[in-house]
Amino acid sequence: MKHRSTRRELLRHAALGATAGLVGPLAFQTRLSAQQQAERSPNERWRIGCIGMRYQGSVITREAEAFGDVVAISDVDRNVREQARASFGSTPKIYEDYRDMLSKERLDVVLIATPDHWHTKMLIDAVRAGCDVYCEKPLTLTIDEGHSIIRAVEESGAVVQVGTWQRSDFRFRQAAELVRAGRIGKLRRVTCVTDKNPTGGPFESRPVPEHFNWNLWQGQTPDVPFIPERAHYTFRWWYEYSGGKMTDWGAHHLDIAQWAITGDDETGPVEISGQAKLPGIEHGYNVASDFEATYTFANGVVLEAVDHPVDHCPGYGIMFEGETGKLFVSRSTITGQLEIPLAERPFPVDEYSLYRGDLDLPERMGKIDAIKNHMANFYACTHSRQRPVSSVRGQHRTVSTCHLGNISMRLGRKLQWDPQTERFVNDAEADGWLKREQRAGFEIA
Numbered sequence: 001m002k003h004r005s006t007r008r009e010l011l012r013h014a015a016l017g018a019t020a021g022l023v024g025p026l027a028f029q030t031r032l033s034a035q036q037q038a039e040r041s042p043n044e045r046w047r048i049g050c051i052g053m054r055y056q057g058s059v060i061t062r063e064a065e066a067f068g069d070v071v072a073i074s075d076v077d078r079n080v081r082e083q084a085r086a087s088f089g090s091t092p093k094i095y096e097d098y099r100d101m102l103s104k105e106r107l108d109v110v111l112i113a114t115p116d117h118w119h120t121k122m123l124i125d126a127v128r129a130g131c132d133v134y135c136e137k138p139l140t141l142t143i144d145e146g147h148s149i150i151r152a153v154e155e156s157g158a159v160v161q162v163g164t165w166q167r168s169d170f171r172f173r174q175a176a177e178l179v180r181a182g183r184i185g186k187l188r189r190v191t192c193v194t195d196k197n198p199t200g201g202p203f204e205s206r207p208v209p210e211h212f213n214w215n216l217w218q219g220q221t222p223d224v225p226f227i228p229e230r231a232h233y234t235f236r237w238w239y240e241y242s243g244g245k246m247t248d249w250g251a252h253h254l255d256i257a258q259w260a261i262t263g264d265d266e267t268g269p270v271e272i273s274g275q276a277k278l279p280g281i282e283h284g285y286n287v288a289s290d291f292e293a294t295y296t297f298a299n300g301v302v303l304e305a306v307d308h309p310v311d312h313c314p315g316y317g318i319m320f321e322g323e324t325g326k327l328f329v330s331r332s333t334i335t336g337q338l339e340i341p342l343a344e345r346p347f348p349v350d351e352y353s354l355y356r357g358d359l360d361l362p363e364r365m366g367k368i369d370a371i372k373n374h375m376a377n378f379y380a381c382t383h384s385r386q387r388p389v390s391s392v393r394g395q396h397r398t399v400s401t402c403h404l405g406n407i408s409m410r411l412g413r414k415l416q417w418d419p420q421t422e423r424f425v426n427d428a429e430a431d432g433w434l435k436r437e438q439r440a441g442f443e444i445a
Contacts, residue, residue: 046382047071049107049131051098051122053084054232056136057113059368060163061088063375064111064134072105074098077232078211096213098122102129109382112136113163115235116242118219120145121444127158132382134375136163137251138243138399139392141220143422144435146396148444153392161378161388162395166252166331167259167355168373170363175320175329176260177354183338184322189302190261191319192253196307197244197291198237201284203229220438227283237285243406244287245307250402251395253318254305256329258401260320261301263354264394268401268419269295269303274408293405298419305405331366355389407433 046068050061053075061070061084070088074095075081081094095101102110102125110126112119112135120140126133139162140146153160166172179187205225208214214226221240224230235241236248243250258268272295276288288307295303304310313319317330327336364373374390381388400422407430408415416425424430438444 045069046109046379047105047107048109048111049098049101049105050074050084050092050111050113051101052112052114052118052136053080054113056163057111058084058087060111060113060134060136060371060375063368063371064109066372067375067379068109072101072107074101076213076216097216099125102126102131107131109134115217115231116247117141117221117240120149121220121442123149123160124152124444127152127156127160130156132159132378134161134163134378137255137395138247138402139251139395140399140403141242142435143400143403145444146392146400147422149392150396157385159378159381159385159388160392161374161381162390162392163371163374164251164255164390164395164398165367165370165374166256167389168364168377169331169370170365171329171334172256172318173354175318175327175334176256178327178336179260179320179322180263180354182322183325184320184327184336185324187261187301187320187322189304189319189321190257191304191306191310191313191321192250192257193306193308193310193313193316193319194245194249194253195316197285197287197289198234199279199281199285199289200229200237201279201281203227203283205283218439220436220442220444223439229285234285237287239286239406239410242287243402244291246288246291246293246305246406246409247399247402250305250405251399254303254401255390255395255398257303257318257320258398259354259394261297261299261303262397264391266393266397266419267298268397268417269404270298270417270419271296271414272404272408272417273414274405274410275412276409278410288406288409291405291409293408295401295405303401 048064048068048070049072050057050070051074053073070092072093072095073081073084076096085092085094108131110131110133112122112133114122116138119135123133123135205227208226217231230238237244272293274293276291279286279289290307292306314328315330317328320327325336325338364370377389404417411430415427415430418425
């Protein structure tokens with residue numbers, strides 16, 4: 001890619017000396033010029049770098065191969081990165097530390113599929129290195145991290161797609177657009193149902209495996225003895241690294257719910273009431289074992305997030321209830337009680353479309369097909385420089401709603417939120433949960 005490689009070299013020269021040791025932030029601050037953007041050919045293929053190559057990292061990398069070549073892979077687990085290198089015909093270079101990869105490779109796009117506590121720093125470093133980014137959900141570990149991401153993305157001019165692929169599943173997008181179009185009347189209530197967080201522990205600490213860089217895996221989080229259940233897939237059940245189902249599934253279901261409630265307006269709930277049972281097991285999973293959160297928006301809509309079945313919702317998914325009808329959507333169905341049956345209703349796209357960009361894609365449904373759409377939208381936007389369907393601004397608001405639920409649960413009380421200032425109303429204790437201390441050497445700048 002002519003413009004991208006030129007930009008990359010300029011940034012590398014500007015940053016010489018700033019990245020020695022690779023401890024602080026990468027010193028990349030420029031944005032694409034209009035001329036550089038215009039030079040991009042729609043036929044050019046990406047040079048791709050991938051960070052985090054366990055299951056979801058491999059899934060998105062496979063879909064990205066339709067648009068580019070995998071030239072570099074980074075993972076803190078030697079076994080994972082060696083297996084990943086063997087899986088791709090382009091024989092990518094491998095790195096233990098992603099910062100080495102960003103410094104040494106000429107990349108156009110970076111894919112991030114690491115545990116949640118690394119998303120923000122990696123994304124910021126990648127856009128400052130001159131790359132566009134596809135980052136897995138949830139976007140952040142804390143609400144304040146979202147502000148840092150938005151600043152870095154806007155300063156760099158990068159295109160960033162967040163991996164909330166349900167926006168690219170035809171059923172979910174159609175449901176949100178029907179609600180926005182008033183097809184169930186004035187929206188009153190939304191219910192998001194998922195399953196429960198696992199419980200477990202106490203777990204024993206063990207020697208760190210030789211093939212695994214535990215210090216680097218921990219990143220900004222506190223340095224603790226190695227417990228295998230803290231790493232890889234089960235990191236999700238520790239608040240140090242994630243937010244349990246509230247952020248894991250909430251980043252999908254609450255995203256669609258909020259998309260329907262507010263569109264992509266930069267807003268959020270004004271009141272949050274969370275209830276949960278916290279395990280309190282030393283050296284064990286510490287996310288809520290039972291939870292529910294109720295959010296009230298300024299327009300009067302009530303959003304409920306629960307980890308158990310409820311009578312008014314037919315299963316795991318999202319139920320929209322309006323004055324004149326209901327609409328339920330999940331990963332397997334969309335069904336409604338509307339004045340005109342769902343199957344008979346015409347859907348004029350320009351009447352209610354939630355995304356005004358290049359989304360001329362097949363009406364695919366299901367995880368893998370929706371990820372194909374999501375990656376194709378990202379690819380189109382890296383050429384057009386349009387805002388993708390899951391932009392950082394919209395996803396910051398989505399994951400903030402997830403975080404707000406967890407904060408209310410952990411404080412054990414109702415909270416008032418100002419979505420304009422993104423601070424709690426006269427509540428210094430709650431404001432203290434908007435960010436976390438970061439371990440030296442891994443700070444997010």
